[in-house]
Amino acid sequence: MKDYHYSGPVEHKFSPYSFNGGTVLAVAGEDFAIVASDTRLSEGYSIHSRDSPKCYKLTDTTVIGCSGFHGDCLTLTKIIDARLKMYKHSNNKTMTSGAIAAMLSTILYGRRFFPYYVYNIIGGLDEHGKGAVYSFDPVGSYQRDTYKAGGSASAMLQPLLDNQIGFKNMEGVQHVPLTQEKAVQLVKDVFISAAERDVYTGDALRLCIITKEGIKEQTVALRKD
């Protein structure tokens, strides 16, 4: 049996990172995209804020969801906004979703040896008007998906999305294309489930629905405990 003994007081090195919780989710449909996040900002056992959404509007057709360390989320979105402005002034056009995703990959990899502790998911419409979702890891690896969950409850939500949107792990089911109404209802249900089982997710859900008409926002209440 292993000996447990007190080896003396241990000094913890200063860590520049902190985990502020939160979950983000994005779903791409035929002509729409949804980016949703909860609005709880926590640290350890405390809640800093119940109204801190993690979706940030970038352009009229693109929204980014960032969860992880809030300090890095704020700085990263500031940098992305600045780069979008620079592109607009040099090229006289707005960046497309695919271009923003490629740019974000290089921004994240630029900090390969002191990474942004942020899990990003970009949702928007591509140049052809179809829904697009791009998911990233903290150092810039990315790819285009149909749906993705990121953040503290991602491991719980992703299998559910695989099953309900991707029709995976089921036999003999008809693959019905996802309508906007069904997608919105699914996202709400999925976040309600996440708030039940993940302590860092809750308070409220902020939904951004992106269509060619623009970006509509909805707020839905979640568990506050």
Added chain:
Amino acid sequence: MTVRRPFPLSHGTTTLGFIFQGGVIAAADTRASAGGLVACPAVNKITPIHSHLVVTSSGSGADCMLWERILGREIRLYQLRHRRCLSIRGTAKLLSFMLHPFKGTDVCVALTLCGWDKSGPKLIYVCSDGARLQGDIFSVGSGSPYAYGVLDGRLRWNLSKEEAVSLAREAVFRATHRDAYSGNNVDLFHITAQGWSQRKREELKEEYYRDMERRAKTVEKGKRETVLDALG
């Protein structure tokens, strides 16, 4: 002075490449794992760089993605400046020298360049530790020991294209079965003097069920034969 990362990066894979009479075969699984979680079940681990060169990647997902992008850019610049395509050996050397400043850091890339140039089919392994090796058969990643076992048993120079494809598929399938960090689908590329061609991505779940059925039939047959023997 590096900071301790609070999150795991994607790692773990099975990729392989071999040369036979009909060209070069490159195969890989499609799972990206970060710690114990499957970060993505459908990643592209084989990337075409130009018409006669594909690169299989293994190691950290982000590092491989960015370094393949840098390599593609440098190859294209070389082509524009010197009006000819860089040889596969030259490409491998260029990549190895570009990675050298990052030796000893966290960067983890292990790529196999599979291609066809003026001197015929080529297979070269380049990794961020500094290794650069030319060979006829390479398998890289956490599932590589299992893939080597299958390949070393059945690889011959004069396999037909169908046999070679089937062998590569089998090697990846067996490796994904035994290695927890490999799985999901198989990607397969075939490179000849005419360029690369990609086989449709195949889900291994079907293959696993087919294999289970085959085993069940063999066990059944074995049981029947034992009973017949006992009856004399």
